[in-house]
Amino acid sequence: MESRAERWASGGGRGQQPETPPENRLAAGQRKSLRFSKDEVLGRDRHWPATLPWRPGLYVLLSFLWFFVHAGDRIEIEMNVWRLIRREIHHRRLNFGLAALSVMVAVGVLVAAVVLLRSHDLRTEQLLKFKQEEADRQLAKMEDDYRKYMKELGYNLLILPRQQDLTEFLQSGYATHTMPEEDVEKLAASGTTLIRHLLPIVQQQVRWTEKERVITLIGTRGEVPIRTRAPREPMLEAVPRGRAVVGYRLAADLGIEPGQRFALLGAEFEVLSVRPRRGGTEDTCVWLNLADAQRLLGLKGRINGIEALKCHCASDEGTTLDDEIANLERAITTVLPDTQILLRENRVTVRAKARGRAKRVRVETLAKWERDRADLRGARETFAAFLVPLVILGGAAWIAFLAMGNVRERRSEIGILRAIGVRSAQVLAVFLGKATLVGLVGAVAGCAAGIAVGAVAAQITEGAFSPRAVAIPWVFLVILVVAPVLAGVASLVPAMAAAAHDPAVVLRED
Amino acid sequence: MLSVRDLCKSYVRPRESVVALAGVSLDIAEGELVAVRGPSGCGKTTLLLAIGGLLAPDAGVVEVCGQNPYSLAPNHRAAFRAATVGFVFQQFHLVPYLSVLENVMAPVLARPVPDAEGQARGLLEQFGLAERSTHLPGELSTGERQRTALARAMLSSPKLILADEPTGNLDEDNARDVLTSLADFAKSGGAVLLVTHDSAVAGHADRTLQMESGRLREPPDGALLCLGRAAEH
Helix, strand or coil: CCCHHHHHHHCCCCCCCCCCCHHHHHHHHHHHHHCCCHHHHHCCCCHHHHCCCCHHHHHHHHHHHHHHHHCCCCCCCCCCHHHHHHHHHHHCHHHHHHHHHHHHHHHHHHHHHHHHHHHHHHHHHHHHHHHHHHHHHHHHHHHHHHHHHHHHCCEEEEEEECCCCHHHHHHHCCCCCCEECHHHHHHHHCCCCCCCEEEEEEEEEEEECCCCEEEEEEEECCCCCCCCCCCCCCCCCCCCCCEEEECHHHHHHHCCCCCCEEEECCEEEEEEEECCCCCCHHHHEEEEEHHHHHHHHCCCCEECEEEEEEECCCCCCCCCHHHHHHHHHHHHHHHCCCEEEEEECCHHHHHHHHHHHHHHHHHHHHHHHHHHHHHHHHHHHHHHHHHHHHHHHHHHHHHHHHHHHHHHHCHHHHHHHHHCCCCHHHHHHHHHHHHHHHHHHHHHHHHHHHHHHHHHHHHHHCCCCCHHHHCCHHHHHHHHHHHHHHHHHHCHHHHHHHHCCCHHHHHHHC | CEEEEEEEEEEECCCCEEEEEEEEEEEECCCCEEEEECCCCCCHHHHHHHHCCCCCCCEEEEEECCECHHHCCHHHHHHHHHHHEEEEECCCCCCCCCCHHHHHCHHHHCCCCCCHHHHHHHHHHHCCCHHHCCCCHHHCCHHHHHHHHHHHHHHCCCCEEEEECCCCCCCHHHHHHHHHHHHHHHHCCCEEEEEECCHHHHHCCCEEEEEECCEEECCCHHHHHHHHHHHHC
16 A cells, blocks of 8 residues: 555645645745745735825835935945945035035926926916807807897898999989899799898989979889798788878978879879888888889889898808808899899898907907917016026036036045046046936926926916826926936036046145 | 166156156065155155056156056056055045945955955954944044055055055054055065155165165165164164
């Protein structure tokens, strides 16, 4: 029978792990009990750091500090350039601290400027969005009001012959040129959906010889139905043949009353009605049937113009009143090429102009606000562009000055190191290494200080600070690379002077 | 070990030229401690620096272990110096921010030394500085500083030690200790060239040379005898 020890030695059968022999079990158990986990060795509570969101950053910082303080502190001492640098920094802490402080100030100013400018941009973006939303809300309300007016009223247009001088028309109040009466039929049959009502008219200033008065004679046949539209209540009833409507002032002056008959340019008419007082040129007008007026004026089959009422045009937020009128004119002149249109002022046009003004004001206000913010940013940028290089140059000069003093102070040390065989390149490395460390430590401290100062400045000047303003890892990365390089460059001349020290001169002087 | 032939060196100033070495010739064999005595300004330090490869002579030849350091490029000369020559100065020239142990180990910066720390600790033990290994130079007495400098000079096991007034700042007991250590180094197969104006040195030197106005000469026997008696006294 196989003994237990033999079974252990043979592996305990196929697929089984070798069993620990009884005599070794305690030892194995002891070894196991002596083996601590890394956490136990380091006295680390696994749950504590897991609660810190900045754990990786903390580890990097602690590693850096550990390296800075303890690198080279091994049981076996190793003499190298790094040890010299570290020991010298520890020995001349004030020199190192002052140099690092200058880098910290330079980097701090730069970071604070960047953070402040970014805060400005973010605040501008935020305020602009708010202002745009507010303006959009107001404009939407205005657009809504405008649409309601448009639906109720629309634009009123006067279609005139193309050759009509509009200045003359506006001065005299009537057209001197005529157009064929069938034009109104063409427009009504064109299938346009833009116009709701069409009123052909003939109008002329004439001398009422029977009454020795100058009047405006208007002939109208009432509304011409538009074929694509459902029949609707006409806006204006036509004056029947042989009858007339008289303006208020004329009727009052001549004592004309409804039902009376009177002679006009050799023809006799019955007064259908007297127009209510309007307080304008209409009070001196006489309205006849279009055919009667054409006959009296010798303009058979001709009209002066067509009133196009309650015209609509598709519009959106970007279109202006002029755009809409131009669209209507294009649609009308496509059907009637020998015509032109004149916009009659009404509440819709007033609203449209108000809407246009509001749009312009909104755009101009926002543009001005953006310009003001850009000016403010420019001023801050200019100040930073002046201050940052100045501080960096000052810091570099200060580092160079301190490094020069450091070299002078260490002449004897350099002399003996060179005498015992240390190469000039190593001496150079000692000084440049120290300068690089000055730059690195100053850059880290400067970034932290710059963020703090920038945050406070943003809070004061912008009224708010967003953590997004410091979400600029590439800036910090560049600073952490460039600051040590610049500190090294600033110390280059003193370091080269140190490396070039003739040890014989130093040793002979002593 | 050391051969110097017709070494000349002058310091040229705007209105004058000072001759520091005027045709110095000197030979030192292994195991020999040679002292050069002379008044201040006679060219002793210049001789030491020229032999140590730190100050190129105007004329003449220096050979240390058969090698002329001035025939080497600067970096090779530095390496040669690190391997062959140890320096001891009157002002000690210890690095102020390094501990005693680190100062002794400073030659490692120039040239790797096997078990440098062990050797350095051994030297500190030998010079009675074991308890002071972590102290800074500023915390040491002048005698301790000079012994530290001596230990530093010996760490890389040089063939030649050049000592410039090594006892100049020391009291009698410390001076004796330092000179004994240098003599021991010479007896162990090295060579020591020591420049001093201290008459007590002659008692420890195998040979004493007199230097005056940039020239070396053997002192008269009577003078040597007097110097020896003075040293014994």
